[in-house]
Amino acid sequence: NAGVMQNPRHLVRRRGQEARLRCSPMKGHSHVYWYRQLPEEGLKFMVYLQKENIIDESGMPKERFSAEFPKEGPSILRIQQVVRGDSAAYFCASSPGDYPQFFGPGTRLTVL
Amino acid sequence: DAKTTQPTSMDCAEGRAANLPCNHSTISGNEYVYWYRQIHSQGPQYIIHGLKNNETNEMASLIITEDRKSSTLILPHATLRDTAVYYCIVRVFYQGGKLIFGQGTELSVKP
Numbered sequence: 001n002a003g004v005m006q007n008p009r010h011l012v013r014r015r016g017q018e019a020r021l022r023c024s025p026m027k028g029h030s031h032v033y034w035y036r037q038l039p040e041e042g043l044k045f046m047v048y049l050q051k052e053n054i055i056d057e058s059g060m061p062k063e064r065f066s067a068e069f070p071k072e073g074p075s076i077l078r079i080q081q082v083v084r085g086d087s088a089a090y091f092c093a094s095s096p097g098d099y100p101q102f103f104g105p106g107t108r109l110t111v112l
Numbered sequence: 113d114a115k116t117t118q119p120t121s122m123d124c125a126e127g128r129a130a131n132l133p134c135n136h137s138t139i140s141g142n143e144y145v146y147w148y149r150q151i152h153s154q155g156p157q158y159i160i161h162g163l164k165n166n167e168t169n170e171m172a173s174l175i176i177t178e179d180r181k182s183s184t185l186i187l188p189h190a191t192l193r194d195t196a197v198y199y200c201i202v203r204v205f206y207q208g209g210k211l212i213f214g215q216g217t218e219l220s221v222k223p
Contacts, residue, residue: 004155033210043156045210056210091155093211100146101211103155 004094004104012110013082021077021107025094032075033093033101034067049075082111116200121218130187132217134200137181144205145176147185149196190221
């Protein structure tokens, strides 16, 4: 039973480019969560999605960030016009609902 | 979700039990205690959770006081690979919802 998969594991972008981070939840999990960990800081919740729906986006920056979890395929976290402050580790987690969340290995985003 | 308080750091000798405390004095009746750990910037790893009874799995034991205002995570035979930041999180057990991570306890297991 494969765990949560994230790709790419490392992503380098120049300022102003777009970053797309993908998350494939564990089999049977219909709930996906994104968290961000800035350098030397704690994990912060960003967004919680179920299939085709955003349930809670209270942690998402108001601009440039968006997330989706389509009916088919992985969840996508999209960051438009990246800035150096977006450099961080982005973790995805999944759960079947009423069960603890299981995390992926993360995507390390570096903005040059 | 109730607030938790954990020591910033702890040391433990390899092979000994590691006892990590967590205070959650404002916990309410429908809130569970969850423990996660993060090993050197890897993805957080779920360890265990409980409501009021003590719980044990292959990784650890969770002891919750009778008044539920504090708990202790026990790693019975700590190894060097248990060196990590351990997070105690209190939240309602329902369908979905964010985890709020505090600063956690940095556990160093020493040979």
